[in-house]
Amino acid sequence: MSxxxxxxxxxxPFFTLQPNVDTRQKQLAAWCSLxxxxxxxxxxxxxxxxxxxxxPMFNNKKIERKLSMEAIQVVxxxxxxxxxxxxxxxxxxxxxxxxxxxxxxxxxxxQWVSKNGMVNSVFTLYELSNGDDTEGxxxxxx
Amino acid sequence: MDRFSWSNGxxxxxxxxxxxxxxxxxxxxxxxxxxxxxxTLLSTHRLIWRDIKNHECCIAMPLSQIxxxxxxxxxxxxxxxxxxxxxxxxxxxxxxPYQYSKYSYIKLSFKEHGQIEFxxxxxxxxxxxxxxxxxxxxxxxxxxxxxxxxxRAVGIVGIERKIEEKRKETDKNISEVMGxxxxxxxxxxxxxxxxxxxxxVYCLVNRARGMELLSPEDLVNACKMFESLKLPLRLRVFDxxxxxxxxxxxxxxxxxxxxxxxxxxxxxxxxEEFAKLxxxxxxxxxxxxxxxxxxxxxCRDDSVEGLRFYPNxx
Numbered sequence: 001m002s003x004x005x006x007x008x009x010x011x012x013p014f015f016t017l018q019p020n021v022d023t024r025q026k027q028l029a030a031w032c033s034l035x036x037x038x039x040x041x042x043x044x045x046x047x048x049x050x051x052x053x054x055x056p057m058f059n060n061k062k063i064e065r066k067l068s069m070e071a072i073q074v075v076x077x078x079x080x081x082x083x084x085x086x087x088x089x090x091x092x093x094x095x096x097x098x099x100x101x102x103x104x105x106x107x108x109x110x111q112w113v114s115k116n117g118m119v120n121s122v123f124t125l126y127e128l129s130n131g132d133d134t135e136g137x138x139x140x141x142x
Numbered sequence: 143m144d145r146f147s148w149s150n151g152x153x154x155x156x157x158x159x160x161x162x163x164x165x166x167x168x169x170x171x172x173x174x175x176x177x178x179x180x181x182t183l184l185s186t187h188r189l190i191w192r193d194i195k196n197h198e199c200c201i202a203m204p205l206s207q208i209x210x211x212x213x214x215x216x217x218x219x220x221x222x223x224x225x226x227x228x229x230x231x232x233x234x235x236x237x238x239p240y241q242y243s244k245y246s247y248i249k250l251s252f253k254e255h256g257q258i259e260f261x262x263x264x265x266x267x268x269x270x271x272x273x274x275x276x277x278x279x280x281x282x283x284x285x286x287x288x289x290x291x292x293x294r295a296v297g298i299v300g301i302e303r304k305i306e307e308k309r310k311e312t313d314k315n316i317s318e319v320m321g322x323x324x325x326x327x328x329x330x331x332x333x334x335x336x337x338x339x340x341x342x343v344y345c346l347v348n349r350a351r352g353m354e355l356l357s358p359e360d361l362v363n364a365c366k367m368f369e370s371l372k373l374p375l376r377l378r379v380f381d382x383x384x385x386x387x388x389x390x391x392x393x394x395x396x397x398x399x400x401x402x403x404x405x406x407x408x409x410x411x412x413x414e415e416f417a418k419l420x421x422x423x424x425x426x427x428x429x430x431x432x433x434x435x436x437x438x439x440x441c442r443d444d445s446v447e448g449l450r451f452y453p454n455x456x
Contacts, residue, residue, distance in 0.1 A: 012443040015443070016444040019435070020435055020438055020454075026456040027456055064445075
């Protein structure tokens with residue numbers, strides 16, 4: 001299934017960091033949502049900032065618009081504040097993208113474990129992610 | 143309240159006091175006047191009011207200004223009043239506490255009663271019209287009342303001298319005129335729903351100046367300077383050619399609406415394209431687009447192709 005772009009992706013102003021504060025808030029919310037869905041769809045867990053600028057996620061070749069480095073940093077900072085992103089280095093060149101936050105993962109795992117009546121038993125990560133029971137439960141290796 | 147002139151409160155020769163009443167509050171139309179409680183005096187010639195605490199604050203109006211008057215009964219929490227309807231301001235009226243009023247009537251509110259007797263005496267004087275028989279010399283203008291002691295001057299020469307003394311204090315510069323009339327501008331703002339025809343402004347301004355009147359051309363040129371003088375007023379010309387002075391906030395709303403309409407119609411606009419559409423300078427049209435953006439109606443697309451504005455679809 002190909003990735004479905006939100007309407008903002010084809011709206012040129014989407015790629016300009018808006019000076020009006022209220023407008024900017026809505027813009028950033030849309031960018032965060034887009035970044036997370038894109039990463040989830042393509043199973044991306046880490047991002048390199050330089051590469052990201054050229055990836056279709058931040059660069060719409062059709063309308064010839066892309067987010068500036070400054071704007072990308074602003075979007076990443078928003079994601080970090082929301083708990084969806086962690087920097088892997090001091091220079092902020094690589095980051096971990098958690099399109100599911102750790103808490104959300106925890107909840108998912110617990111729900112699965114309860115469903116299969118396995119609470120209070122011990123598991124390895126391998127068993128969790130590759131076991132027969134877990135196929136298709138979204139437990140991709142992480 | 144703009145029919146009153148400053149007065150020293152002294153009666154003229156041939157003028158007699160008829161009745162006076164304490165505890166009277168003045169109303170400009172339906173609005174409380176800016177004065178506190180005072181004493182109102184009725185003479186054979188004038189209606190005079192003096193502040194109880196500050197005796198120098200004293201104003202007067204000729205009885206000939208009165209068209210008719212009526213009683214307004216007291217109510218719960220409301221004192222009895224006499225409503226006095228007035229002729230328009232005469233051209234030679236001396237300055238007073240109000241340069242302009244939207245009302246053509248005043249009210250006397252009798253906080254300490256006395257309205258029945260006052261009404262009776264006023265009726266008598268307005269019937270007898272004694273001032274017509276024994277005209278007094280021109281009322282002496284005393285500015286804020288703090289110039290008491292100046293030599294009395296009668297006749298046209300005296301009037302001219304008084305006006306010229308005042309004029310000396312004001313600069314002939316047009317912007318000074320506008321500055322001097324800031325107060326009347328403020329009154330305009332609060333009383334004319336934000337818009338006034340230029341012809342009315344012309345009358346107000348020249349009435350305030352008294353001498354060395356502004357020509358119509360001078361006035362129009364002065365109005366064009368509103369923005370650079372940082373006054374919150376704008377000159378607007380309708381298609382018919384009618385000119386009005388209106389509040390800046392009104393103008394802004396219109397500019398924002400027009401920016402949004404034009405941008406929506408064309409999908410997007412640069413400042414240059416907008417300028418061409420409106421026949422305005424690029425600078426002014428950019429200001430309008432920026433204003434609309436600030437208000438959240440437009441958003442921007444800044445790229446190598448230039449700065450373009452879109453309707454804010456976010």
